[in-house]
Amino acid sequence: MIRDSWFTVQQIDNNTFAISEYGHWEKVHSFLLIGDERAVLIDTGLGIGSIVRITDQLTNLPIIVITTHVHADHIGNHDEFDTIYVHEKDSDWLMNGIRGLSIEQIRVDIGRDITIPTPKTFNPETYTPYQGEPTGFVADGEVIDIGSRKLIVYHTPGHSPGHICIFDITNRYLFTGDLLYDETPIYAFYPSTNPVDLVNSLERISGIKDVSKVYGSHNTLGLEPKILDEVKLAVKFLNEKELVKFGTGIHKFNGFSVKF
Template sequence: MEWFTLEQIDQQTVAISEYGHWEKVRSFLLIGQKEALLIDTGLGIGSIKEVVDRLTDLPVRVVLTHVHWDHIGGVGEFDNCYVHPLDREWLEQGIPVWDTASVRKELMRELSQPLPAEFDISRFELFQGRPTGHLLDGMVIDLGERKVRVIHTPGHSPGHVSFIDDNGYLFPGDCLYSSETPVYSNYPSTSPQDLVMTLEKLGNQPDVRRIFGSHNQLEIQVSSQELLASVNYLRVNDLVRHGTGLHNFKAFSLLF
């Protein structure tokens, strides 16, 4: 069985999902005329580069929504990597709390399909290294006949970013995904205040047609009005702080 599940959003956009692991993490390949963009690199269990190489012959630029272990697993397979400056230290010096030994344990629990034959957990190392460059709020990446804009969306991590392309596809990473699991903003390196401002920012983005999550089900069915209503509810009820617990909304949930 193939470790990755490929889901074709359109002819130039592919979701690369890892449903065999409890995280159900997902990366995205956006293909332009002169370059392709890989949003996140998954767990590092299977070779995401082999998948990408089958899908495109174009040069591939790797961009990270944020530097958490389940999104940077395949970074070492590529010769470039871009990250927001506020997450750069984690990429270079390590993620708070998470080291290679603890990540190895997470990789091996709650598996629902066989691991690739070539994967050896004893050889897995959590990536650390310098990024090629930075992702800044408002930056536009031109892939050739397709432009992708970077949006700084902190909360889940200080340097978390989302991406929106000129098809109106929004890729919000871990600041918004379907409610099978909550969006986590309950540990010290997270900020409920920043996350709520991020949801407001996303709710005010013009021309969003479809939203694709980095965990759980592929497409998130949530409107701008619903996002803004959730922000208002949390603020009015003084819930935007650590320790207020789980907050359920129609399409998503948040844990503070």
């Protein structure tokens, strides 16, 4: 049991951990997946607290960071790791800054509605998202073997051009980043988003077979796979009603919602 002033660590199974930031309004989850030879950290959180102090307590294996997408709340601690992968279509944002979001807006969002004390090192007025060159790229359909555990990458654009989901083939966990989660709307209304791509990506993940649990990067930790059946119905509804375009607002379904 790891106790920390900022992060909440929840064990999913013997080799899978959620590292959550419930004190921030975004309720961000990063995920540590441990294999026999290496570990994968899916995203690195907000950057308010040092996530490596948590991962160092959970594994001694070398850690590969796989980025679901390049938004500030998912790359906050990338500078604490040597090996970072991202989809090529988000690589420019990682190296040169996040398109369509000003630093002023990012600082407002990172510093608001925080409900627990933050580390003394955090200052929202000077907060700057990580920028740097990735170690390499992950591609659609790529299988990552970390030793007795295999992960497959799905390129699922829409929320960002290079957004990916990761399916843990071994344990049948589907990590959906910001493509699918509950409680608050999935965002596809920024100029840098693409509503058509997002709905196509939702349709794609709804067809993944034998999912045992869905892990989005915000809000409730772990959704039942039946939500994928609802996703199929939602995609059909949105397309038939010609709602897949900017400005049509929030569309609510059983267990999730989308904002265009």
